[in-house]
Amino acid sequence: MCGIVGYIGSNQAAPIILDGLSKLEYRGYDSAGMAVFDGEKINAKKAVGRLKILENLTHGGETMKGTAGVGHTRWATHGAPSDANSHPHLNAKGTIAVVHNGIIENYIPLKKKMISKGYEFVSETDTEVLAHLLDYYYKGNPLEAISKVLHRVEGSYALGIMFSEYPDEIYAARKDSPLIVGQNEEGCFIASDVPAILKYTRSVYYVDNQEIVQLKREGMKFFSVDEEELTKEAVTIDWDADAAEKAGYEHFMLKEMYEQPKTVTDTISPRIKDNDIVIDELKMTDEELKAIKRIHIVACGSAYHAGVTGKYVIESLARIPVEVDFASEFRYRDPILGDDCMVIVISQSGETADSLAALRDSKAKGYKVLGIVNVVGSSIAREADSVMYTWAGPEIAVATTKAYSAQLAALYLLAMKLAKANNRVSEDRFQQLLVDLRKLPEQIELLLGQKEKIQHFANRYVGAKDIFFIGRGIDYAISLEGSLKLKEISYVHSEAYAAGELKHGTISLIEDGTLVVAVSTQPNLYQKTISNIVEVKARGAFIMAVTSVENQAIEKASDYVVYIPQTDPLFTNSLAIIPLQLFGYYVAVGKGCDVDKPRNLAKSVTVE
Ligand code: M6R
Numbered sequence: 222m223c224g225i226v227g228y229i230g231s232n233q234a235a236p237i238i239l240d241g242l243s244k245l246e247y248r249g250y251d252s253a254g255m256a257v258f259d260g261e262k263i264n265a266k267k268a269v270g271r272l273k274i275l276e277n278l279t280h281g282g283e284t285m286k287g288t289a290g291v292g293h294t295r296w297a298t299h300g301a302p303s304d305a306n307s308h309p310h311l312n313a314k315g316t317i318a319v320v321h322n323g324i325i326e327n328y329i330p331l332k333k334k335m336i337s338k339g340y341e342f343v344s345e346t347d348t349e350v351l352a353h354l355l356d357y358y359y360k361g362n363p364l365e366a367i368s369k370v371l372h373r374v375e376g377s378y379a380l381g382i383m384f385s386e387y388p389d390e391i392y393a394a395r396k397d398s399p400l401i402v403g404q405n406e407e408g409c410f411i412a413s414d415v416p417a418i419l420k421y422t423r424s425v426y427y428v429d430n431q432e433i434v435q436l437k438r439e440g441m442k443f444f445s446v447d448e449e450e451l452t453k454e455a456v457t458i459d460w461d462a463d464a465a466e467k468a469g470y471e472h473f474m475l476k477e478m479y480e481q482p483k484t485v486t487d488t489i490s491p492r493i494k495d496n497d498i499v500i501d502e503l504k505m506t507d508e509e510l511k512a513i514k515r516i517h518i519v520a521c522g523s524a525y526h527a528g529v530t531g532k533y534v535i536e537s538l539a540r541i542p543v544e545v546d547f548a549s550e551f552r553y554r555d556p557i558l559g560d561d562c563m564v565i566v567i568s569q570s571g572e573t574a575d576s577l578a579a580l581r582d583s584k585a586k587g588y589k590v591l592g593i594v595n596v597v598g599s600s601i602a603r604e605a606d607s608v609m610y611t612w613a614g615p616e617i618a619v620a621t622t623k624a625y626s627a628q629l630a631a632l633y634l635l636a637m638k639l640a641k642a643n644n645r646v647s648e649d650r651f652q653q654l655l656v657d658l659r660k661l662p663e664q665i666e667l668l669l670g671q672k673e674k675i676q677h678f679a680n681r682y683v684g685a686k687d688i689f690f691i692g693r694g695i696d697y698a699i700s701l702e703g704s705l706k707l708k709e710i711s712y713v714h715s716e717a718y719a720a721g722e723l724k725h726g727t728i729s730l731i732e733d734g735t736l737v738v739a740v741s742t743q744p745n746l747y748q749k750t751i752s753n754i755v756e757v758k759a760r761g762a763f764i765m766a767v768t769s770v771e772n773q774a775i776e777k778a779s780d781y782v783v784y785i786p787q788t789d790p791l792f793t794n795s796l797a798i799i800p801l802q803l804f805g806y807y808v809a810v811g812k813g814c815d816v817d818k819p820r821n822l823a824k825s826v827t828v829e
Contacts, residue, residue, distance in 0.1 A: 223308070223322035224248050224294040225400070226417050227381040229391045230408015230438050235282025238292035241410070241417035242272055245294055247466045247473075248413070249615025251302035251598065255292035256309040256318035257285040258388045263318050267307040288438075289391055291381035291411070293320035296615055299328070300345025301598035310349045312356035313341065316385040319355065321348040322413055323377035323398035324612065326491045331373065347376075355382065363387055364448055367394055367433050371446050376491070379428075381411050393434040394446075397483075400428040402441055404455075409436040415458050416466050423458045472816045474618035474710070478802050479669055482662035484623040485795065487612035488630040489658055496655060498638045503591065504607045510642035514561035516543040519551045519579040521826065523621045523705060524567040524628060529698040531565075531632035534791045538646060539639035548575035552582050564590045565635075569616060569624035570825040571599025580604055593631050595624045609635065618817045619824050620710050622802050625702065626665070629795050633658060636791075657789040661796070664786040668799035671783070675800055678765065678781055679807030682736055685713050689731070690801075691720040691757075692740035693750055699794040700740050703801030710819045711809035720753040733761035738801070741768045741775060742785060742793035754778045765804075767797050 224245030228234045238255050253275045254267035264285055268274040272294065279285050293308035300306040309318040325331070328347035331354065336342065340353040354373060359366040363384045371378075377397035384390070393402055393411040403410045403418045403425040410418040411434070415425065428434055431446040443451040470476035492500055503510070516535060518528035525547055532543040546556070548566070552575060558564070564583040568576045571594040580590050580601055592605030595613050602608045611627030637654055640646040646654075682688065688707060690700035697719045704717035718727055720739065731737070737757045741750040747768075754764055755778055766779035769787065776782055785796040809816050 223296050225320050225322050225379055225381050225411060225413045227291040227391050227411030228408060229289040229436050231288060232407055234288050234290035235279060235285040238290050239276055239282045241412055242292050242294050244416040245413055246272060247617060250294035250296050252295045252307040254307045254309055255290055256383060257287040257290035258383060258385060259287045263315055263383060263385050265309050265311060265318060267304045269302050269304060289383060289388060291318060291320045291383055291391060297597035298324060299347045305344045306346050308348060310352040312352050317352060317355045318383050319351050320381040321351060322379040325350060325374050326376035363392060364435065364444060367392055368446055368448050379413055389437055391436050393428060395428040395432060396430045401425045402428060402434050402436060404441060408438055409441050424455045425458055426453050426455055474620055474622060474806055474816050477616055477618055477623045480623045481626045482666045484613045484627045485630045485665060486662045488627045492634050493655060496652060498634055500609060500634060500638055502607055502609050507642040510639055512561060513541060513563045515559060516541055516563050516565060517558060518543060518545045518565045518567065519548045519576060520567040521548050521573050521575055523625045523702055524569060526698060526702040527625055527628035527632060528567050529701060530629055530695060530794045533695040533698060534633060534636040535639060537791060538636045539643055540645050541639060548579040552579045558588055562588060564588050565593060566590055566601055566605060567593045567628055568601050569595040569621055571596040571601040572825045574826060577601055593628055619819055619822045620706060626795060633792060654789055657792055661792060664796055665799055667786060668796060672803055675803040676807040679804050680811050682808050683811035685736055687730060688713055688715045688736045690717040690738045691723060691753060693720045693746045694743050695794060696740040696742055699797045702798060703738060706802050707805035707808060709822060710805055710816050711812055711814055713808060720750050723753060724756060728760065731757050731760040731762050735762050736765060737762040738765045740797050741766060741772060742797055743790050747772050751775060751778050767800055
């Protein structure tokens with residue numbers, strides 16, 4: 222996720238900006254840049270790679286003299302990591318510089334419009350459109366220009382902006398991307414997050430949605446997007462530096478779980494237009510989509526589990542047969558693919574060795590590959606024929622949470638798109654699915670609110686030896702992920718079983734007090750799963766059920782029930798996973814495990 226730092230004051234800006242950006246490195250980035258006003262003009266420097274490279278390039282900021290500037294670490298979204306795509310972006314005259322975190326969703330029509338007015342673009346980014354729009358609307362009043370631009374753009378943004386005609390001011394603005402400003406006796410600061418400025422001030426203001434801030438050496442003024450002045454209260458930060466990196470959360474994993482509502486929104490909302498699903502990145506017409514008669518999903522670990530859910534959703538909605546393979550198996554089993562088949566490789570990192578090999582193998586055999594990838598510019602993103610990005614931002618914890626949720630969201634969109642292209646879904650059902658899809662972020666938020674309750678329950682299982690997860694159909698898919706979440710971070714042995722399959726052997730492992738987590742969110746299977754619950758309960762199991770609100774009948778058969786809000790049965794995994802993530806997390810915390818860096822695991826598995 223991009224990081225922003227800005228400074229205006231009586232000290233040199235560049236060293237402060239570099240120092241602030243270094244405190245935002247945890248957010249992940251692939252390039253960095255800054256712009257400083259030197260008394261005459263705005264100087265900008267950019268460097269792909271580690272921040273150290275920008276530091277060396279500017280001798281720790283010493284070669285960029287000036288007391289006002291903005292800086293940025295970029296996590297590539299629109300366009301691969303490169304100097305041209307790095308921020309700051311400037312207008313052609315070099316008199317306006319902007320750094321941005323977020324996504325300008327309507328940048329394509331805006332870009333076309335600006336090109337028609339004679340503006341030339343030098344990058345592939347959505348952000349550059351802001352620099353040119355600011356130029357277009359700037360008639361000597363920065364606040365007015367910013368306000369006009371913000372009325373034109375859709376999407377999310379945290380911005381740092383400077384105008385060379387106003388060397389004693391810098392500006393900040395925000396909508397749906399984090400941004401704070403702070404002040405001490407010597408100047409004012411902009412930052413994406415507290416750690417960047419904690420060394421300089423503990424008194425900060427959280428910039429609210431659609432607010433603009435004018436920062437000067439001696440203080441700040443806040444404005445609404447309509448240029449009305451606002452009064453705001455400062456907040457005193459009492460976290461230590463380590464807690465501040467995690468925004469006050471104990472672990473990155475917990476922070477990332479809490480980012481899931483935003484992740485799902487970011488993945489879904491740019492692709493819903495005029496009550497339809499538009500996935501331009503597929504680069505396929507409806508006719509071409511219609512021609513797909515078989516799908517092979519290939520992935521590893523949690524991405525594979527997302528693929529298993531994808532199979533149920535695509536088959537149910539679009540009636541296209543889907544096979545899901547572990548990439549490590551797919552690449553050696555000489556799978557039978559046909560000309561009418563599409564291969565989908567799902568990967569957070571885009572660098573997983575087996576998934577990449579499966580992609581190359583499929584392409585070598587002449588098949589089209591769609592990548593569902595989180596890291597822009599990663600190997601899978603570069604080599605796939607088309608890429609559908611999951612906009613989860615960088616994930617730091619080894620155990621994936623938000624990227625997995627984004628993968629589910631991307632697969633729902635794809636399934637709906639395929640269903641529509643194949644005339645497999647009525648317009649009424651499609652519209653209802655859109656409604657349910659849009660509701661998911663707030664429903665996830667609601668479930669995250671049950672953290673204490675789940676923590677309390679999880680504390681009883683820190684000494685558990687084995688925990689089983691069962692479910693049928695799509696609930697089996699989520700059981701796989703729930704079980705992996707638990708075992709990878711808590712080291713408690715766990716298995717996921719299709720609920721009806723347990724009695725064919727594994728049920729012999731159930732002893733008095735063994736915890737069985739039963740997921741039951743599919744109305745047509747409620748009774749069937751209750752029967753399986755009864756079977757294991759009769760052997761002494763303790764039952765935690767995760768089910769839909771209307772399935773209260775499950776209470777009689779279970780010992781502890783977590784309800785998920787009402788949604789389409791095809792989307793329940795996005796909700797059921799939340800209590801399961803929280804459960805795994807709190808068992809691991811209770812055991813004192815290194816939650817963010819579990820033993821023997823790497824975030825990106827680049828070996829076979
Ligand atoms: O980066 P990828 O999505 O390709 O990674 C695949 C797996 O290695 C990954 O999902 C792994 O299973 C996670 N540790 C699960 O939390």
